[in-house]
Amino acid sequence: MKRKRGIQTSMCRLNTDPSGKEVDQPRDVLSSPRYMLGRGVKRKLSDCEMVGGAGPGAELPYPQQRQLVLDLCLDKLQRCRARVEPSLHRSVLLANTLRQIQEEMRREGGTPPSGPTPSPAHTATPLHTPDLPPIPKDYSLSPRELGIAGDCSAGEPLACPGCEGQSVVSSSSEEGCTEDLTVGARSADSLFGSFEITNSTSYLTDLAFDDIFEDIDTSMYDSSDFSALALSPARSSGAPSGVEDSLKPFPSCTTASALQLCLTDLNDLDHIMEILVGS
Amino acid sequence: MAGVGGGNDFQWCFSQVKGAIDEDVAEADIISTVEFNYSGELLATGDKGGRVVIFQREQESKNRPHSRGEYNVYSTFQSHEPEFDYLKSLEIEEKINKIRWLPQQNAAHFLLSTNDKTIKLWKISERDKRAEGYNLKDEDGRLRDPFRITSLRVPVLMPMDLMVEASPRRIFANAHTYHINSISVNSDHETYLSADDLRINLWHLEITDRSFNIVDIKPANMEELTEVITAAECHPHQCNVFVYSSSKGTIRLCDMRAAALCDRHTKFFEEPEDPSSRSFFSEIISSISDVKFSHSGRYMMTRDYLSVKVWDLNMENRPVETYQVHEYLRSKLCSLYENDCIFDKFECCWNGSDGAIMTGSYNNFFRMFDRNTRKDVTLEASRESSKPRAVLKPRKVCTGGKRKKDEISVDSLDFNKKILHTAWHPKENVIAVAATNNLYIFQDKIN
Numbered sequence: 001m002k003r004k005r006g007i008q009t010s011m012c013r014l015n016t017d018p019s020g021k022e023v024d025q026p027r028d029v030l031s032s033p034r035y036m037l038g039r040g041v042k043r044k045l046s047d048c049e050m051v052g053g054a055g056p057g058a059e060l061p062y063p064q065q066r067q068l069v070l071d072l073c074l075d076k077l078q079r080c081r082a083r084v085e086p087s088l089h090r091s092v093l094l095a096n097t098l099r100q101i102q103e104e105m106r107r108e109g110g111t112p113p114s115g116p117t118p119s120p121a122h123t124a125t126p127l128h129t130p131d132l133p134p135i136p137k138d139y140s141l142s143p144r145e146l147g148i149a150g151d152c153s154a155g156e157p158l159a160c161p162g163c164e165g166q167s168v169v170s171s172s173s174e175e176g177c178t179e180d181l182t183v184g185a186r187s188a189d190s191l192f193g194s195f196e197i198t199n200s201t202s203y204l205t206d207l208a209f210d211d212i213f214e215d216i217d218t219s220m221y222d223s224s225d226f227s228a229l230a231l232s233p234a235r236s237s238g239a240p241s242g243v244e245d246s247l248k249p250f251p252s253c254t255t256a257s258a259l260q261l262c263l264t265d266l267n268d269l270d271h272i273m274e275i276l277v278g279s
Numbered sequence: 280m281a282g283v284g285g286g287n288d289f290q291w292c293f294s295q296v297k298g299a300i301d302e303d304v305a306e307a308d309i310i311s312t313v314e315f316n317y318s319g320e321l322l323a324t325g326d327k328g329g330r331v332v333i334f335q336r337e338q339e340s341k342n343r344p345h346s347r348g349e350y351n352v353y354s355t356f357q358s359h360e361p362e363f364d365y366l367k368s369l370e371i372e373e374k375i376n377k378i379r380w381l382p383q384q385n386a387a388h389f390l391l392s393t394n395d396k397t398i399k400l401w402k403i404s405e406r407d408k409r410a411e412g413y414n415l416k417d418e419d420g421r422l423r424d425p426f427r428i429t430s431l432r433v434p435v436l437m438p439m440d441l442m443v444e445a446s447p448r449r450i451f452a453n454a455h456t457y458h459i460n461s462i463s464v465n466s467d468h469e470t471y472l473s474a475d476d477l478r479i480n481l482w483h484l485e486i487t488d489r490s491f492n493i494v495d496i497k498p499a500n501m502e503e504l505t506e507v508i509t510a511a512e513c514h515p516h517q518c519n520v521f522v523y524s525s526s527k528g529t530i531r532l533c534d535m536r537a538a539a540l541c542d543r544h545t546k547f548f549e550e551p552e553d554p555s556s557r558s559f560f561s562e563i564i565s566s567i568s569d570v571k572f573s574h575s576g577r578y579m580m581t582r583d584y585l586s587v588k589v590w591d592l593n594m595e596n597r598p599v600e601t602y603q604v605h606e607y608l609r610s611k612l613c614s615l616y617e618n619d620c621i622f623d624k625f626e627c628c629w630n631g632s633d634g635a636i637m638t639g640s641y642n643n644f645f646r647m648f649d650r651n652t653r654k655d656v657t658l659e660a661s662r663e664s665s666k667p668r669a670v671l672k673p674r675k676v677c678t679g680g681k682r683k684k685d686e687i688s689v690d691s692l693d694f695n696k697k698i699l700h701t702a703w704h705p706k707e708n709v710i711a712v713a714a715t716n717n718l719y720i721f722q723d724k725i726n
Contacts, residue, residue, distance in 0.1 A: 065613075069559045072617055088457055088476040089507050090622050092526055093563045096505055101559060 066101055073098045289708065289723040291671045293664060295349055297334070298717035300662065310713035312700055316380040316388065319704040322350055322711055323390060324718055325375025329359035331392055331445070333403060350720055354403055356445035359394040371396050377462050379471070381484070389448070391471060395458040398473055400449035400484060407441045410434040454480050454490045461511045467518040474511035474523060477504075481535075493541045494523060494533065509567050509624075516576045520545075524581055528565030532592065548590050550597045560612045560621060568624035573633040574705075580636055582627040585609060587638050587648065602648045602655065605640045607678040607689045620694050630703045639698030642687070643714045644674060660698060660712045660719040670724060 060068075077094050080086040298308065307328025314323050322334040335353035362371040374394055381389040387404035414432040417423055457476035464471045472493070473480050479494035494511075498504050507526045514520035519535045531544035552561065564584035572579045573589075578599070581588050585606060588598035604625070608615060615621040620641070627638040639645045640657070648655045657674045664671060677686040700713040708723035 066559070069613070069616070076619075087622075089460075089509060089526055089566075092504060092507050093566060093622070096562050097559060099505075100562065 066104070070098070070101050073101070291658060291708075291710075291721045292724045293666065293669045293671065293719070294709070294722045295720040296662065296665050296717055297332075297350075297720075304716045308716040310700060310716060310718060311375050312378050313702040313711050313713045313718065314378045314380060314390075315702050315704055315711070316390075317382050317705060319706050319709065321353065321380070321388060322702070322720075323378045323380065324711075324713065325358065325378050325392055326716075327372075327374040329357055329361070329373030329375060329394065331356055331358045331375060331378065331390075331401070333445075354443040354445050356401070358392045358399060358401065359397065362397075364396075376459055379462050379464050381464055382468055384468075391462050391464065393459050393462050393473065396452065396455055398451040398459070398462060398482075399447050400451070401445050402448045403443060403445050405441060405443055407439060408436040409439050411437045449484065449487050451482055451487050451490070454482075460509060461523075463511060463513040463521070465513040465518050465521075466516055470518070472511060472513060472521060474508050476507040479508065479511050479521075479523060479541075491539070493521075493535060493539070495540070495542060510570045512570055512572055512579075514576055515572050515574060522570055522572070522579060524567035524570040526566040527562065528567055528583060530567065530570060530579070530581060530590065546592070546595050548595045548598075550588070556609070558612065560616055563616070563621055564612065569626040571627060571629060573629050574631065575633055578633065580627055580629065582625050582638055584621060584623075584625075587627050587636060589636070589650065600650060602636070602646075604638055604646050605644075605676070607676055608641075611689065615694070618694065620697075623697060624699060625697075626700050628701055628703045630708070631706045637701050637703055637710060639701055639712070641694050641697050642692040643696040643698060644676075644692075645698045645701060645712055658721075660714040660717070660721075662717075665719075668724070671721065 073094055077091065077098070080091050080094065298310075305328075307326060307330075309327045310324050311327050312323075312325040315321070316323070320336050322336075324332050324334075326332075332352060333354045334350035336348040336350050339348050358375060359373040361373045363369070364371055372395055375392050376395065377391075377393050379391045381391070381400075383389075387402050390401050390403070392399050392401060412432055412434040414428060414430070415423060451473070455473065455475040455478070457478070459473055459475050461474040462471060469485075470481055470483050473482065473490075474494075477495065477497040478492055480490040481493045482490045494508070496506065496508060505527075509524050509526055511521060511523035514522075520532065521535070521541075522530055522532045524530045528549070530548040532546035532548070533541035533543075534545045535541060537543070537545060552565070567581045567583050569582040570579055577592060579590050579592065581590065581598075582604075585608060586604055587602045589600040589602075591599045612621060625639050627636060629636055634651055635647055635649050637645060637647045643660045644657050645660065646655060646657050657676070658671045659674050672685075675683075675686045676692070677683065677688045682688050696714065698712055698714055702711045704710065710721050712719045712721065
């Protein structure tokens with residue numbers, strides 16, 4: 001019964017019409033404990049107080065609606081990852097929604113990203129898998145690794161077509177990040193200090209991995225889950241600024257999470273999303 | 280026997296409710312699957328605690344004409360235990376994701392049950408006699424000293440109280456990296472398929488150490504993953520045909536004769552998106568949570584978040600019928616997204632003649648649609664109306680405007696009470712509805 005009331009009051013209506021009318025933002029959403037904690041996806045209190053005060057039928061501007069959904073998306077993905085074995089289904093749905101919003105923002109923003117436009121699928125799907133505690137991935141090895149992860153069980157040729165010459169990174173916007181990561185992986189001491197498995201991965205990859213483990217499902221190595229968040233500050237410093245107003249910077253938080261440090265503009269937001277869901 | 284009870288045909292009435300009345304629901308007691316066997320004589324439920332409970336229908340007795348065969352507990356057993364995968368450092372939940380009965384071949388019954396990773400074949404058999412009079416063993420079952428046995432005695436079978444035994448006959452493990460969402464016994468009665476988020480495997484019921492991967496949608500680079508398999512089922516008559524649904528709202532029909540690996544579908548069912556109803560949540564709500572072939576094998580039904588669609592296997596570009604389950608929630612998607620309800624996986628089922636379909640909703644409501652008359656009805660599984668043979672009153676949700684008497688407003692729906700799993704007796708109008716930890720059984724009213 002208690003819960004019921006909570007849900008009722010937190011009913012915000014999001015019109016399906018993209019022009020977005022008639023959305024009443026509840027007061028309770030913000031007072032829910034989730035948003036009080038430094039989760040990294042806090043919204044400005046004023047955004048919603050105003051609307052909540054206006055009662056049902058008040059209009060929430062479309063950009064704010066979108067921001068709300070986006071924030072929730074990030075929050076959910078973050079919590080998804082925190083779980084031991086997150087639901088892949090759910091992560092994929094969330095990541096796709098995130099991509100969609102991201103794409104929309106990019107189109108609206110009118111500030112074409114410098115360099116070639118990233119492929120639509122550039123918001124990487126969160127890695128899921130029964131992954132171990134994050135295994136940092138040495139990017140220089142990953143194409144091969146991923147090729148192997150393509151799984152031989154289906155009788156596919158072992159030489160995966162995607163493996164030769166092709167970099168894992170498909171867009172230049174990601175490359176910047178990759179460089180950082182590669183550097184990060186090299187000077188692993190500081191960033192990956194806690195993950196001893198790093199080298200074992202590359203060790204395995206150096207060997208004729210597929211021969212040895214032909215019969216074993218290597219999917220647990222599919223996706224490294226390197227602690228990308230820890231890397232983001234490295235890039236954030238040099239980020240250019242200049243975004244439309246709709247993209248409210250995330251309020252900075254007290255916790256030290258990298259996510260919260262640097263959401264200052266669209267590019268950074270992209271970057272964070274890439275990292276958060278990708279890696 | 281068409282009719283959903285909303286019209287003149289008949290009315291649904293309460294028959295039984297199983298499970299504790301307690302307000303405090305233990306997580307382990309939450310029912311996670313419901314399934315009638317082929318004759319409808321048995322009804323199996325699985326729960327989050329890894330248990331399987333089988334109910335058997337009592338024979339109708341002539342002395343009590345009004346008591347129509349009730350379902351009573353026949354057997355209860357622990358199908359799956361929580362496990363720990365040491366290699367991956369993961370806990371494997373014991374929750375039963377699906378139960379599927381095998382067609383009955385002899386006196387015993389067989390069923391498949393699965394959790395996220397492991398499928399088990401169970402044999403449920405009766406024993407009402409026991410052998411007595413052994414003289415090779417003493418009463419404790421220990422072997423006697425052979426030198427003290429001077430004569431051979433033949434044991435005799437003595438009648439005893441009926442005992443129902445459930446024994447695991449086969450364990451199909453280690454073939455799924457992701458979470459198993461579906462199992463489906465093939466019409467050849469020899470094989471079955473199991474599907475997880477990215478792969479579908481084909482098994483022989485007798486062989487546990489080998490399965491064939493028939494669908495694999497795992498991209499070489501997991502970052503490119505945008506779609507997962509959400510459900511799969513074998514065709515009821517053609518053993519080479521199966522379908523699987525995806526998180527993008529599409530259904531692929533595959534023919535196993537085409538190739539060993541059915542990565543290329545034979546048919547692709549997809550309805551173009553209506554641009555006017557597009558929202559941030561379009562993709563999430565179009566994700567298919569269940570797919571079921573009709574008994575005839577001509578149609579299939581899919582459930583997405585807001586609707587049920589019936590597809591003719593001969594028409595791929597749109598469903599032949601679409602039924603709105605709870606369209607009034609469309610304006611609430613943001614909240615449902617926030618509280619995670621939008622990820623709920625509702626299942627759906629056909630009645631025995633394929634003339635009606637049923638699926639669940641929130642507030643312990645469930646919906647039935649009559650395909651011929653296009654009538655629909657909303658009913659509620661609740662303790663309040665659970666008097667013997669009480670007629671279920673159709674419920675109405677107020678969708679804007681002034682709330683009439685007997686209507687419930689959208690804002691007062693309880694989203695914690697959801698009916699995800701329902702089952703329809705294969706031959707009669709008897710339905711089983713799982714509401715959290717309670718199993719409700721309803722029947723059509725006899726006049």
